[in-house]
Amino acid sequence: MPAELHFKKWATLIGTLIQVEFLKADGTPRYKRPMWLLWTGPQTMLFQICLSYVSWRFAIEHLFRFLKQHMGSNSNRLPIS
Numbered sequence: 755m756p757a758e759l760h761f762k763k764w765a766t767l768i769g770t771l772i773q774v775e776f777l778k779a780d781g782t783p784r785y786k787r788p789m790w791l792l793w794t795g796p797q798t799m800l801f802q803i804c805l806s807y808v809s810w811r812f813a814i815e816h817l818f819r820f821l822k823q824h825m826g827s828n829s830n831r832l833p834i835s
């Protein structure tokens with residue numbers, strides 16, 4: 755994992771680039787391209803904790819999608835006085 759990467763616009767932001775690749779049981783890649791994530795949190799984080807964050811990321815995204823589509827959180831209902 756490349757560490758201490760810098761952006762031109764945010765020179766003070768330090769991040770780590772993480773490549774996530776999903777493999778089949780026989781060891782071949784499940785998808786054509788790997789997923790690249792940028793971690794800007796503490797640099798001393800254990801990889802297992804970071805991996806658990808990645809797996810929770812999808813559950814959180816689906817929660818927000820459900821709230822927007824089925825609960826109507828994407829439509830504004832302001833009271834008219």
